[in-house]
Amino acid sequence: MIVPAPQPNVQNLQQEAIALFKEISFLMDNAASALSTDSSSDKYKDFQQEVLSVSHNVEKLELMMAIVAPMKAGKSTIINAIAGQEILPSRNAAMTTLPTQIIFNSDLTQPTLTLSPEIISVYQQTLQALQTKIQTLGMQRIQDKIAQYPHLQDLLPKIQDPTSLQLQEITSGREEIIQVLMSLNDIVRLCNTIDPSTDPLGKLTEVPCIQVPMGRSRRLSPADTANNKPDLLGNLVIVDTPGPNEAGENLKLATVVAEQLKQSSMVLIVLDFTQLKTEAAEQVKRDVQRVIDLRGKDNLYILVNKVDQRREGDMTSEQLRQFIAAEFGIGNDDTNQVFEVSARRAFSAAHFTHELEQHPELTLSEIPAARVLAQEVFGIDWEEELAEVTSEEIRKKAQKLWNKSGFEPFLEKAVKALMERAAPKCLKSALNLGRSRLVQLRDEVKLRSSAICQDAEKLQLELYALEADLHRLELCRSRLKDVDSIKSQLHQNLHELLQVLKKEATVNLEIFFAKEEYQRADLIKKMDMRARELFLTNIGDFELFPKWVSSRLKSQVEFKTSGLFEFESPEVAEEFVDQAVTYVKQRADSLLSSVRDRTSQEIEQARQSLLDLLEQETKPIIEGACQRLNEAFNLDLSLPTMQWESFETMGFVRPPVKRQSRFVDRGNVEVLRNQRQWWHWLWIVPVEVKVQIRRPRVIEDYYTVSLNTLIAKVNQSIEGSIDNINLEIEKFLDKDFQQRVDVFFANLDTFLHNYRDNLSQAQIDQKLSLEEKEKLVEELSFLLPEATAQIQTAESYIEYTDQMLSN
Structure with a gap:
């Protein structure tokens, strides 16, 4: 076999690797057939299945691209244009609250939505929480709270009927999928509007997944077909994510x-x-x-939509790149990180082409997408033109509109960038496995071929030596006390880290205010000014009232003493409590997320120390066995990274809203009374005069909320959550960490046992007839050069993937 030189192109390397895996699979099949009379046959059949599996992964390489919009900029239209049909709900109000994966699958004829059991469970819990909240607050108060989201009003009656909003794990059909996604997103937004402390997003680790057929945007152009360019877009995975501003006031970029x-x-x-x-x-x-x-600027791209609305005097493409580089620090003359597109044009063209291909029997007037396309390409005369145009003519118009949309170069450049980023990692992993199986096949074939010709006594001595190696390996495992030392040091490091976290996470009253805001509020409070007037007054460039309180509440609250807030109604007080709890919860969750990352770094360092220790202790045993057998074995140590069992978010006890009463002095009132005055006829004739009389005092109810009460509960919750993290770490270190060490030793056992089993099989081979021996040696001789050549090819490809990863 001639080793092909890898081309400096990741797509070409992908195709070359797929061809290599086919050759490896064929070789393993030959090995299984040649050795069908002994136990090795089943092993090589398993190797063949492993190689076929990784080959499929390389061929169907997932290229994950997330799309996020900090404002309503046509994100759903962009994704729908790539899909060639309306697969995501879109409306004027902010839509996306829950990330959604869109996977393109050429084998499908209609889209399919999959919801995991976790998503369905969280959804049901959220519905129950909303039902309880509606019963507690009443329908009128709920409607007032969601006044800025009119589309959520129709959802309230459905929530009262549990059977009307049931979800299934699998949903098929475009219209059905849109309805399910709208319900999911609306329920999340409704919950975060009226009961933000529930936080359904914080409970999710999985996202909905839509598999869609290949759309118009994913087909090859005639030029690509002529050049036999592979269609790599079949592996594109788009993640629709809520933007920071799109999510809404009470939503955040959740875990x-x-x-x-x-x-x-x-x-x-x-x-x-x-x-x-x-x-x-x-x-x-x-x-x-x-x-x-959150993400860094690495492989972060800007997609500027609606460039079809560019007019004379607007920014040119060059000016736009310079503007984005200056404003956002993304892209420059050397890196093309800015794409210009018109999603409306792209979707109009792609959707029409999709509908025409799906329903060729329909006339143009019967295809709704044709009307949308006609409006784009024919302007004010679209109705007359649509009535006269032929299917072929409007198809050409759709192609021209697609070309003008900017989507073709955008998709080509995006997929090229994705391939350069994602493909090398996947290729290296697959090639390493293929090489590993080839090396094992080559070494075992060499060993058996050589052992057949050896005398029985020498074979028996080698078997005894391998048994001694296995015994030494077991002794090594039993005396590795340094594992406990590594764990002890890690415990100490993590304990110090968590103690620092407790200190950082402690909440006080100043946390609720910017520092200068808090000091200014305290100063003016001492001057006995009305808090309501204070909170409505902008002083300098900042507003004195804390940012986490919505503008609607600012005119309905008085800040009476440090940490005590006063309200005129219990409804407003409860809403204030919701916002206060949400604020501290998001702050605490952010701190917990940060400490988990820092903890993982500590564990990763300890993990590497453990790997170094295991290699140091065991490599001499393995190398000794290989040296005796004249083998070369590269030890590849690997332990999985730590997997947290859960990402818990903290729940907080709500501070109570206290109802209190007080006497209110209503001041004086001016009335007219008849009185005798000296200045009017010397007290003889009464005269009507104005006099001031004091009004009777009345009892007034008012409502107070103490943030100090909330602070005490928050600090208790934070401390408890940090203790839970500590317990989780200990559980990992005591069980999973040690378990992986055991797995490592078991793999070494397997390696040595394979050598021993091959020598034992060689003893059996020696008992074959001369003709059977010659046939076996011939078959083994055929396998050896093929395996060696394929190993060289795999190593050359691995070297190239290393070069790509280092760039």
Whole structure:
């Protein structure tokens, strides 16, 4: 076999690797057939299945691309355009609250939505929480709280009927999927609006998954077909994520969202071309920065939508790149990280093509997508033109519109960037497995071929030596006391880390206010000014009232003493408590997320120390066995990273709303009375005069909330959660950590046992007839050069993937 030189192109390397895996599979099948009379046959059949599995992974390489929009910039339209049909719900109000994966599958004829049991369970829990909240607050108060989301009003009656909002694990059909996704997103938004402390997003680790057929955007152009260019878009996975601002006042980039962004090989931030220099620009800039803080700028791209609305005097493409580089620090002349598209044009073209192919029997007037396309390509005369145009003519118009949308170069560049990012890791993993199985096949064939010709006494001596190696390995495992030392040091490091966290996470009253806001509030409070007037007054460039309180509440609250707030109604007081609890919960969850990352780093360092120790202690035993057998074995030590059993979020006890009463002095009132005055006829004739009389005092109810009560409960919850983390770590170290060490030794046992079994089989081979021996040696001789050549090919490909990963 001639070793092909890898081409400096990741797509070519992918195709070469797939071809190599086919050859390895064929070789393993030959090995299983040649050795069908002994136990090795089943082993090589298993090797063949492993190779076929990794080959499938390489061929169906998942290229994960997350799309996030800090404002309503046409994100759903972009995804629908890539899919070639309306698969995601879209409306004027903010839509996305829950990340959703869209996987393109060429084997499907209609889209399918899959919801995990976890998603369905959290959904049911959220419905129950909403039902309880509605019963507690009453329908009128709930409607007032969601006044800014009119589309949620129709959802309230359905929540009262549990059977009307049931979910299934599998949903098929475009319309049905849209309805399910709308219900999911609306329930999450409703919950975070009227009961933010429930936080359904914080309980999720999995996301809905839609598999869709290949759309118009995923087909090859004629030029690509002529060049035999492979269709790699069949592996594209798009993650629709809620933007920082799109989510709403009480939603945040929850753990499940953050994980999807981190796992994606590329993140696209969608911006609206028409809004880049408006009053919303500063807010957009802050929202983009939040994604950068979470994800970094590596493989972060800007997708500018609605460029079809560019007019004379607007920014040119070059000016746009310079503007984005200056405003967001993304992209420059050397790196093409800015794409310009018109999602509306792309979707109109792709949707029409999809509908025409799905329903060729329909006339143009019967295809709704044709009307939308006609409006785009024919302008004000679209109705007349649509009535006269032929199917072929409008198909050409759709192709031109698609070309003008900017989607073709965007998809090509995006997939190229994704391939360069994701493919090398997948390829290296698959190639390592293939090489490992080839090495094992080669070494075992060499051993058996050589052993057949050896005398029986020498074979028996080697078997005794391998038995001694296995015994030494067991002794090594029993005396590895340093494992406990590594664990002890890790315990100490993590204990110190958690103690620092407790200190950092402690809440006080100042946490609820910016420092200067709190000091200014305290100063003016001492001056005996009315808090209500204070909170409505902007002083300098900041508003004195804390940012976590909605503007609707600011006119209905008085800050009486440090940490004590006063309200005129229990409804407003309860809403204030909701916002206070949500604020501290999000702060605490953020701190817990941070400490989990820092804890994982400590454990990773300890894990590496353990691997170094195991290698140091066991490698001499393995190398000794290989040396005796004239073998070369590369030991590949590996332990899994720590997996947290759960990502718990903290629950807090709500501070009570206290009802109190007080006498209210209503002041004086002016009345007219008849009195005798000296200045009017010397007291003889009464005269009507104005006099001041004091009004009777009345009893007034008012309601107070103490943040100090909340603070005490928060600190208790934080301490308890940190203690739970500590217990979780100890459980991992005591069980899983040691268990993985045992698995490592078991793998070494297997390695030595394989050598021993091959020598034992060689003893059996020696008892064969001369003709049977010659046939066996011939078959083994055929396998050896093929395995050696394929190992060289795999190693050359691995070397190239290393070069790509280092760039």
